[in-house]
Amino acid sequence: MNKFNLVVISGMLAVALTACGNKGGDKTALAGNDVKMLDFVTTQDGTPLVIKPELFDTSQAKQFASTGKNPYIGNTDAETKGKKLFQAYSCTQCHGGDAQGQTGPSLHGPDFHYPKNATNKGMFETIWHGTNNGMGAKGKGLMDPTDASNGLSPDEVLQVIAWIRTHGKITGNE
Numbered sequence: 001m002n003k004f005n006l007v008v009i010s011g012m013l014a015v016a017l018t019a020c021g022n023k024g025g026d027k028t029a030l031a032g033n034d035v036k037m038l039d040f041v042t043t044q045d046g047t048p049l050v051i052k053p054e055l056f057d058t059s060q061a062k063q064f065a066s067t068g069k070n071p072y073i074g075n076t077d078a079e080t081k082g083k084k085l086f087q088a089y090s091c092t093q094c095h096g097g098d099a100q101g102q103t104g105p106s107l108h109g110p111d112f113h114y115p116k117n118a119t120n121k122g123m124f125e126t127i128w129h130g131t132n133n134g135m136g137a138k139g140k141g142l143m144d145p146t147d148a149s150n151g152l153s154p155d156e157v158l159q160v161i162a163w164i165r166t167h168g169k170i171t172g173n174e
């Protein structure tokens with residue numbers, strides 16, 4: 001099937017879905033595949049955290065955006081990649097090589113500085129947008145959380161979290 005046909009078909013699908021599902025004016029962001037996205041909030045003060053739906057660009061990231069469950073939990077490939085990312089993005093500098101805590105807190109849980117980090121949605125929001133006391137967005141203040149090419153993508157954050165969870169007794173998907 002060529003690209004043009006795909007565009008036509010997905011266009012028709014969108015019209016059909018709008019016609020039957022939408023009772024008017026629902027502008028809620030959709031995570032690709034016309035799935036409703038969760039409402040993300042900042043860890044700083046719980047205000048809305050807007051993340052462009054198109055940044056959720058893998059099936060795992062899309063699934064997370066609509067359910068809050070991290071599909072990479074227990075996936076050894078993702079955990080291995082998550083560990084490399086944790087090093088590459090200097091999370092180790094403040095949290096230690098095994099996320100055991102250094103100048104920054106331990107990430108092993110189950111007790112967290114911010115209790116919401118016991119959930120994968122909460123930890124995602126913390127890593128994406130940072131905190132007021134030393135944790136920059138995506139670990140560094142200089143990364144632009146609206147730009148997937150700048151720093152970690154949502155899919156990569158989920159893999160980092162999957163690795164972090166290997167150290168604790170909770171998966172965050174409870």
Ligand code: HEC
Nearest residue numbers: 089090091094104112113114117131132133134135138139
């Ligand atoms: C410059 C040091 C620094 C770097 C780099 C850094 N962090 Fe942090 N992080 C902190 C500090 C300090 C806190 C505690 C923040 C607070 O209390 O507001 C924190 C908090 C956190 C928390 C919440 C912990 C809790 O108990 O609630 C998570 C999760 C986290 N960081 C993950 C990461 C990840 C993943 C990276 C890499 C992408 C990273 N951090 C990079 C300093 C850092």
